[in-house]
Amino acid sequence: MAITWDFAEMLAKESARDKFMLKLLELAKTNKNIVYICSDGAPVGSKQDEFRKLYPEQFIEVGIAEPNAIGIATGLALSGKMPFVNAFGPFLSLRATDQIHTDMAYNDVPVRVIGTHGGLTSGGGPTHYTVCDYAIMRSIPNMTMVAPSDANQCVKLIEASLTYPGPVYIRVARGEEPLVYKDNDYEYVIGKAITAKEGKDATIIGVGIGVYNGLVAAQQLAKEGIDVRVLDMHTIKPIDTEAIVKAAKETGVIVTVEDHNIVGGLGAAVAEVVLESGIPCKFKRLGVPDVFAELGTPEELYAYYGYDGNGIIKQIKQMLD
Amino acid sequence: MENIDMELVRRLEDKAADIRKQLIDMTYAIGHAHLGGALSMCDIAVALYYHFLNFNPKAPKAPDRDRLVLSKGHSGCLFYNIFADLGMYDKEELYNGYNRIGGRFGQHPNRKYIEGFEASTGSLGHGLSIAVGMAFAGRMDRARWRVYCITGDGELNEGSNWEAMMLAAHHQFGNLVAIVDRNRIQGNGWTEDTVALEPLASKWESFGWEVRVIEDGNDMKQVVEALAALPPSDPVERRKPICLIANTVKGKGIAFMENEPKWHAGGLSKEKRDECIRLIEEARRARG
CATH class of the missing domain: 3.40.50.920 (Rossmann fold)
Known part of the structure; x- marks a missing residue:
């Protein structure tokens, strides 16, 4: 059993969005197959911007065009690359559903999609809430659908995804969320509660x-x-x-x-x-x-x-x- | 172009006639196929697979191969026959495995079942994005191979194509060629009556592409000229990606199917099958 915090005394929060970017920055240094794809998502000074500056050839900004992001990621994966697509969850899960279904899942390629602003965390109202992604991804054959419970687990998930076969959709929140686990040495396996x-x-x-x-x-x-x-x-x-x-x-x-x-x-x-x-x-x-x-x-x-x-x-x- | 190799043109014309016949025979054998769009792009596909494409049917996944993404997946039946003709499987398997449980050959192609396909397609407007992803990969690897994407014209109604066009032009890929099978008919009827695409060339141009129009994409000489005139694929050179708009005729080669929207897809009786074969052979003889 993993060791969790006692929430009466511990309320530390961290952002999975920040943590996975730090992890990708670390991984991209040695793994030249990793490609980071974002959708109008690398403002100056952000970690995404840092990624662009450090690894320009491994960075693709597609603009506000989520379906295109998934298609491009599929083309990269079909050519032996390991693409991570990162954009707002509501638009990835809804606007790009056809590409996720047909390009990623039917072609059965190891594209990793990271949808942010999961659930009601966006603050942007119903157009920006992500409340259908589990249902959609769950009903697409070949798909794996994961939502880590805290920022540190998200890092473990990114690591696990490197050798995991097939397409994966990862859902994270918009901002910081409480840490669940006190000790991060627990075993993490995709598909195992x-x-x-x-x-x-x-x-x-x-x-x-x-x-x-x-x-x-x-x-x-x-x-x-x-x-x-x-x-x-x-x-x-x-x-x-x-x-x-x-x-x-x-x-x-x-x-x-x-x-x-x-x-x-x-x-x-x-x-x-x-x-x-x-x-x-x-x-x-x-x-x-x-x-x-x-x-x-x-x-x-x-x-x-x-x-x-x-x-x-x-x-x-x-x-x- | 003065240096055109007429022997090559004749050989490819002959092959295109063979493939048309095989397509007709397959349709008769299996009962139904998307014939119209397969016949319109037959000459271009034959020129690519029998001459221009670096593609080895004995090693269809060779790392240095050119990539061809078929965005108009409903024309997969044309490629099924080309791959059979190239010896990748026999026709019996194609006929017995078309649209059947356990079969490898659907109305739309699955790359996992047939190695010749680079991507599984079917839902329209997806191929160009996938091809752009491949162009990125080719650039990262400094690879010499080229990415071709064949799209229909009706499928250009899909907005995702224009997302891909904008991005490809932004990145100035010298290893990417789009080919539009401009047969002017989509499922519903004429493209220009459905949602007008014209002026199509200037639309692509305004999106940052170099457009070359093949006046008659069913004239093998013009097809060969256009493909031979492409600059060598270059992973790093930054130039406008090239779009070949090939004006074709839906149902080309079978008089009663030509420009007939209802022949987007269909089946053939024995009599119709024989008539098709006769028309193809007559045209072959007329060419000399």
Whole structure:
């Protein structure tokens, strides 16, 4: 089991966007096959700008044209390169869906797409929220869909992706988010859930910020004598069926937490596994309730839609009553 | 051009007639194919695969090969016949494996099943971006190979083409050539009645490309002239990427299909098949 922070005493935050760029800067120095592709995304003074200056031949700015970015990345991958496409998640996952489906996935090439501004983190309203990416990527054959739970895990994911076959979509938040893990030496495998907290009374299965929110809830519930397991389901596809079935069997109560529409995302994926397993299990999905979400900060919105720590606590108590 | 090798032209014309016949035979055998656009670009494809393209059917993934991205994936059936003719598989396999469960030959090509294809395509407006990605890779590797992308004209309705055109011109690729199969008919009817493309050459030019028009892209002499006149591929030289707009006739070579939108795709009875073969052979004889 990985060691997580006790959130009563630790609230450090870091940006996965910054961390993966630092990692790519490090990797591009020796790995000349790495190509960084962005969509109007390298303002002066940014790490992206630094990448352009240090490795101009490994840097491609396509302008505001996400479909073209994916097509170009596919052409590069078909020629033996390892492209990382980085742009706003809403536009990559929606505007470039056809290219992701046909160019990346059908051609089955190792393009890594990093969609930022995941979930409701953009502050830009419904045009800039990313609440369909899990559902879309999950339904495309050959695709792997991953959303790391903190900035350090994002670095581990970038490392793991270097030898991972086929196309990968990576979702990160817009800005800083709390660190989940105290010790980063834990084993990270794409497709394998991490037990962030053991527990026997219920299981919270979270992805992305859902893991942090789930741990906040679980730590509070522990003080009240309720022992809740938290699974970090960083990989939406391929989903870790074994961990889900085990949770259903051992705890009998599952709550999923995702910064995504509850339709088609993590909750739907877990529900499919639980139902097909035949194991009786109380089940609830928490996330954006199939609406174009309100305006506000991410934290305000998580609370408003009931998938912050308090919302999860309320939900678990209700189910254990 | 005075130095045109007429023997080469005759040889390629003959081959184009052979491939047209094979396409007709395949369509008769399997019941349905996208014939119109395959026939319009047949002469260009034959000139490329039987002369201009650095492509070895025995080593289709040789690192130094030229890349050809077929953006108009629905013309994959033409390439299926070219690859069969080049000995990459036999026709029986093509006929038995076309659009069937377990078969390798779909209406749109899958590169994982047939090595001759550089990319799996089908959804229109994707090929040029993929080709630009390859041009980037060629430049990074200082490779001498060239990237060709064959697009339809109707598919230029798709906005992604223009994203790719802008970027390619911005980076001034000397290793990239786009070829537009300008047969003037798309699924619905005439391109100019659907969403007018003209003035097409000046559109490409205004996007930063050097445009060369092949007045008759079904005249092998003109096709050979245009392809022979291309400057050598250069990964680092910065110049305008080249677009060949080839004016062609949809259904070319089969009188009753020519300029007939309904022959975008279809099947052939035994009588129609025989008539097609007769028309192709008559045209061959007329050429001498």
